[in-house]
Amino acid sequence: TATPLHVVTIEVPGQNRLATLHLALSDAGGDSAIVEYIDGRQVIHHGREYQVMTNSPIFDKQLAITEYWNQIGG
Helix, strand or coil: CCCCCCCCCCECCCCCCECCCEEEEECCCCCEEEEEEECCEEEEEECCCCCCCCCCCCHHHHHHHHHHHHHCCC
16 A cells, blocks of 8 residues: 655755755666655656756756757757
């Protein structure tokens, strides 16, 4: 059976914001997922094409930046 994941966060020391979480998961067969929590909501990007992530910006914005550079030949 599935076990729910509970994310508990605290304030970032010296900053007026909560810590954030994102995970990159993959299996031996190459299936991957990027999991982020944005404004308390879980967002999952699932598929073999999701192999890399960075800390910032959120993954949707990272994908938009990649698409921009692909369109202009970068």
